[in-house]
Amino acid sequence: MVRARATVRDLRRQNRSVLLTALFLDGPLSRLQLSASTGLSAATASTITGELLDEGLLTEAGSVESDGGRPRVLLRVNPVFGHVVGVDVGETGIKVELFDLAMTRLSTVDLPVAAVRPGPVSELVAAGVAQVLSASGVPASSVLGVGVGVPGTVERGTSAVVHAQTIGWDAVPLERMIREAGVEPPLFVENGAKTQGQAEMWFGAGRGARHAVIVLVGSGVGVAVVTGGVMHRGATSNAGEWGHTTIVYGGRRCRCGVRGCLEAYAGAEAMLGRYREAARDGSSAPDQVSALEELLTSRSAAARRVVEESVGYLGAGIANLVNLFNPERVVLGGWAGLALGARQLDRIVAATAEHALRHPYAQVRIELGRTGPDAVAVGAATLPVAALLETGADPRSARRAG
Amino acid sequence: MVRARATVRDLRRQNRSVLLTALFLDGPLSRLQLSASTGLSAATASTITGELLDEGLLTEAGSVESDGGRPRVLLRVNPVFGHVVGVDVGETGIKVELFDLAMTRLSTVDLPVAAVRPGPVSELVAAGVAQVLSASGVPASSVLGVGVGVPGTVERGTSAVVHAQTIGWDAVPLERMIREAGVEPPLFVENGAKTQGQAEMWFGAGRGARHAVIVLVGSGVGVAVVTGGVMHRGATSNAGEWGHTTIVYGGRRCRCGVRGCLEAYAGAEAMLGRYREAARDGSSAPDQVSALEELLTSRSAAARRVVEESVGYLGAGIANLVNLFNPERVVLGGWAGLALGARQLDRIVAATAEHALRHPYAQVRIELGRTGPDAVAVGAATLPVAALLETGADPRSARRAG
DNA sequence: GAGGCTTATTTTTAGGCGCGAACTAACCTC
DNA sequence: GAGGTTAGTTCGCGCCTAAAAATAAGCCTC
Numbered sequence: 089m090v091r092a093r094a095t096v097r098d099l100r101r102q103n104r105s106v107l108l109t110a111l112f113l114d115g116p117l118s119r120l121q122l123s124a125s126t127g128l129s130a131a132t133a134s135t136i137t138g139e140l141l142d143e144g145l146l147t148e149a150g151s152v153e154s155d156g157g158r159p160r161v162l163l164r165v166n167p168v169f170g171h172v173v174g175v176d177v178g179e180t181g182i183k184v185e186l187f188d189l190a191m192t193r194l195s196t197v198d199l200p201v202a203a204v205r206p207g208p209v210s211e212l213v214a215a216g217v218a219q220v221l222s223a224s225g226v227p228a229s230s231v232l233g234v235g236v237g238v239p240g241t242v243e244r245g246t247s248a249v250v251h252a253q254t255i256g257w258d259a260v261p262l263e264r265m266i267r268e269a270g271v272e273p274p275l276f277v278e279n280g281a282k283t284q285g286q287a288e289m290w291f292g293a294g295r296g297a298r299h300a301v302i303v304l305v306g307s308g309v310g311v312a313v314v315t316g317g318v319m320h321r322g323a324t325s326n327a328g329e330w331g332h333t334t335i336v337y338g339g340r341r342c343r344c345g346v347r348g349c350l351e352a353y354a355g356a357e358a359m360l361g362r363y364r365e366a367a368r369d370g371s372s373a374p375d376q377v378s379a380l381e382e383l384l385t386s387r388s389a390a391a392r393r394v395v396e397e398s399v400g401y402l403g404a405g406i407a408n409l410v411n412l413f414n415p416e417r418v419v420l421g422g423w424a425g426l427a428l429g430a431r432q433l434d435r436i437v438a439a440t441a442e443h444a445l446r447h448p449y450a451q452v453r454i455e456l457g458r459t460g461p462d463a464v465a466v467g468a469a470t471l472p473v474a475a476l477l478e479t480g481a482d483p484r485s486a487r488r489a490g
Numbered sequence: 491m492v493r494a495r496a497t498v499r500d501l502r503r504q505n506r507s508v509l510l511t512a513l514f515l516d517g518p519l520s521r522l523q524l525s526a527s528t529g530l531s532a533a534t535a536s537t538i539t540g541e542l543l544d545e546g547l548l549t550e551a552g553s554v555e556s557d558g559g560r561p562r563v564l565l566r567v568n569p570v571f572g573h574v575v576g577v578d579v580g581e582t583g584i585k586v587e588l589f590d591l592a593m594t595r596l597s598t599v600d601l602p603v604a605a606v607r608p609g610p611v612s613e614l615v616a617a618g619v620a621q622v623l624s625a626s627g628v629p630a631s632s633v634l635g636v637g638v639g640v641p642g643t644v645e646r647g648t649s650a651v652v653h654a655q656t657i658g659w660d661a662v663p664l665e666r667m668i669r670e671a672g673v674e675p676p677l678f679v680e681n682g683a684k685t686q687g688q689a690e691m692w693f694g695a696g697r698g699a700r701h702a703v704i705v706l707v708g709s710g711v712g713v714a715v716v717t718g719g720v721m722h723r724g725a726t727s728n729a730g731e732w733g734h735t736t737i738v739y740g741g742r743r744c745r746c747g748v749r750g751c752l753e754a755y756a757g758a759e760a761m762l763g764r765y766r767e768a769a770r771d772g773s774s775a776p777d778q779v780s781a782l783e784e785l786l787t788s789r790s791a792a793a794r795r796v797v798e799e800s801v802g803y804l805g806a807g808i809a810n811l812v813n814l815f816n817p818e819r820v821v822l823g824g825w826a827g828l829a830l831g832a833r834q835l836d837r838i839v840a841a842t843a844e845h846a847l848r849h850p851y852a853q854v855r856i857e858l859g860r861t862g863p864d865a866v867a868v869g870a871a872t873l874p875v876a877a878l879l880e881t882g883a884d885p886r887s888a889r890r891a892g
Numbered sequence: 893g894a895g896g897c898t899t900a901t902t903t904t905t906a907g908g909c910g911c912g913a914a915c916t917a918a919c920c921t922c
Numbered sequence: 923g924a925g926g927t928t929a930g931t932t933c934g935c936g937c938c939t940a941a942a943a944a945t946a947a948g949c950c951t952c
Contacts, residue, residue: 157928322816329813411731414724559899
């Protein structure tokens with residue numbers, strides 16, 4: 089409600105941003121189409137796109153013949169104006185990916201990690217960034233930014249600080265550390281669930297929704313909430329700790345120490361834990377992923393009961409989000425969420441319907457996620473792109489040339 | 491992220507809005523103070539305030555001598571530029587209040603209601619509005635808008651529609667009905683918890699916070715969530731149904747039909763219900779308010795256990811909000827919330843601390859509400875004011891003269 | 893009590909911006 | 923190649939804010 093004052097320069101910046109965003113999200117468009125879809129006059133659309141073409145942000149992308157008139161020239165964001173890097177810092181390894189501005193993946197590097205300690209992780213990130221650049225021949229000066237998705241919450245001050253209880257990170261100044269390890273482009277550190285949510289919003293099942301909840305079920309559970317097209321962060325970027333909301337007051341003890349957290353019931357670890365307790369036949373699976381697969385396909389009564397209960401808890405948890413946020417879309421993602429959802433989406437939806445209020449439930453569509461295994465990295469790479477689009481790539485603010 | 495295009499007219503509108511909002515919220519200010527606090531140049535602050543003075547939106551409010559220079563002339567929002575009406579539609583009666591633009595209460599009317607049926611309610615609202623106007627001699631043409639706080643959720647389309655399961659309202663076109671009952675000024679229908687939250691944000695314990703959660707415990711429980719200074723509404727204005735989030739999976743059946751809702755544990759009705767079950771000595775109190783008072787002051791073991799448990803459930807519920815929204819402030823309000831909080835705030839805070847994650851909890855301050863019993867009406871009256879401030883009282887858009 | 897000093901506000905000037913109208917460009921059909 | 927049609931550009935206008943200059947309105951000192 090309380091906005092900041094604005095000047096004519098802000099006007100231009102905003103309209104540049106609007107045009108650039110329209111072109112980025114809705115592919116090649118002619119100047120007149122742009123004018124129609126943004127509401128700007130043809131004159132203004134023309135002068136601004138002219139400016140953006142001069143600056144190298146846009147390129148022409150062929151033309152479309154029309155029935156009897158001058159053909160339209162299609163414009164698009166120049167894929168090689170700059171590049172972006174997305175990094176997924178996981179508990180077992182680091183994935184670094186390089187994209188051009190059309191979000192085409194140019195290079196990928198996977199680096200295994202023995203112990204997720206901040207020092208070595210920062211070094212590996214820097215090494216990975218260098219590797220993807222040299223592998224694809226992209227000069228470092230062309231990189232608009234490096235996005236980093238991390239487990240745990242990210243506090244954004246002058247320099248991002250990471251808190252991740254589960255891997256023992258307490259107030260780790262990761263942004264500074266990565267910078268000191270030799271990464272020069274602007275850094276964007278963000279919680280992995282939020283970067284993955286961003287990927288679903290731009291390229292996956294969240295496309296087009298203004299109010300959406302992206303539920304991520306992996307070993308634990310997390311959520312990214314988008315309201316009014318904006319990712320929800322809260323006062324200190326700690327928002328969205330859905331996994332540790334109480335759903336069974338006085339229930340099972342969670343690894344965070346509290347009783348009855350959703351994560352103690354609905355994550356892969358919790359499901360497998362409850363299964364181990366229920367059936368003493370001991371899964372032989374080597375890792376969580378195949379263990380969950382085994383649990384989900386098992387026909388034993390114990391397995392089926394665990395799965396059924398988990399579906400119930402997850403549905404209730406989703407219903408809580410539906411009641412609180414009233415989204416138009418819920419996207420179920422994360423490796424465990426996709427595995428569970430592939431077989432049980434109907435029943436998850438039914439459990440949600442059972443626990444949610446009729447009215448908000450009637451507004452929502454619940455879908456499976458549609459981004460691949462590198463969603464965290466893709467989402468991380470969108471962060472510098474989002475920054476570029478939001479500022480309208482204002483040439484007056486400091487920016488590295490393309 | 492995706493904004494709309496803007497023109498020079500939007501610029502002016504926005505800067506008018508910024509100045510007007512600064513004056514409304516931070517009392518009388520001189521032109522130069524305005525310039526400093528908004529970031530606008532002194533010249534612009536001067537021309538815009540000149541315009542607003544001409545239009546009657548502002549008045550001079552004395553001057554302050556300075557040490558050796560020209561004294562500053564203080565400006566303020568003209569209290570009699572227009573008036574606003576706030577209506578609280580409750581389950582037992584309707585309260586109508588008239589304010590000037592300085593939010594000074596000019597007149598109040600309380601109308602008892604036998605059965606909350608939409609038709610009679612609309613008629614009563616219209617009658618109440620007419621009464622407060624004639625009582626204070628304010629002409630109807632001076633009323634900028636009438637805000638109406640209602641139980642249940644409000645769907646805002648071309649005309650607001652109310653859903654309130656608890657009182658049997660299903661898709662009631664209240665806005666149209668009130669209009670047809672003879673209320674002419676613009677109508678602003680909103681959920682009562684949200685209007686009360688708005689009152690706390692502007693005049694109560696929420697002042698100054700950009701991310702806040704206003705928890706309302708009455709007969710049932712509700713919440714208003716403010717993120718980034720904006721009241722959270724969701725896709726169809728149904729957001730914030732905290733009372734029916736599951737906190738005890740499979741627990742007590744709630745009046746909404748689902749098991750384990752927070753409202754089945756933490757509202758006054760739930761507390762009294764559990765008390766009746768626990769202690770068969772039967773309260774003799776004539777109404778809920780005094781019954782709760784009795785419960786809270788009773789020294790019986792049963793009463794103390796019920797209160798203690800309720801504090802735990804409420805704390806867990808608040809912790810869920812803290813984890814999900816990461817607010818800087820939690821305000822506990824509502825008649826039952828204030829009664830409970832007056833004696834047990836420490837223990838509610840402790841219960842919240844116990845259930846919330848360390849980090850988001852460390853950012854939050856939990857306080858008692860500071861608005862009086864007419865908070866819903868005051869908050870409702872702020873709705874037209876907020877609309878006025880947001881549009882910058884643009885004289886080009888249709889508006890009734892002051 | 894006149895001149896100088898200080899601070900507040902208004903006026904003037906300059907640089908931008910988006911829009912609408914008029915204009916040019918590039919194609920098609922007959 | 924004339925006429926028609928659609929796409930894109932140019933130009934003048936009205937508005938906007940910022941910066942600089944001018945004016946207003948007090949206080950202080952000698």
